[in-house]
Amino acid sequence: MQMILQQAQKMQEQLMAAQAELAAAEVIGQAGNGLVQVTTTAAGEVRSVRIDPKVVDPDDVETLQDLVVGALLDAARAAQELQAEKIGPLAGGLGGAAGGLGLPGIG
Structure with a gap:
């Protein structure tokens, strides 16, 4: 039992890192x-938003709004991929017990 607790604590520390x-x-x-x-x-x-002046058209604000939303969605996708890369292997090592340990960010 002590060994299991030590492994769980080590994994929790790795997840926090x-x-x-x-x-x-x-x-x-x-x-x-x-x-x-x-x-x-x-x-x-x-952290930041960069808009090329070529896309700024006062008569077509909707396109600029759509591009900003698209860029935000693309950033969210990239963030999810990085999260899966960093946390996924650690969560898998818990054998599905991550939720039971109350580890944040696993869901």
Whole structure:
């Protein structure tokens, strides 16, 4: 039992380290072949938005709005991929017990 608890604690520490790494790691989402770029952390915090002036048309605000949404969705997808890469193997090593341990970020 002691060995199981030690393994669980080690995995929890690894998960916490991975989550801290994700909070600092940045991903970039883009739309319109890079005309709109959004930089977020892998945890989902938006850090910056870059909009190429070529896409700014006062008579077509809807396209710009769609590009911003597309870039945000692309950044979210990239963040999910990075989360799966960093946390997925750790969660799998818990044999499905992650939820029972109350580990944040596993779901």
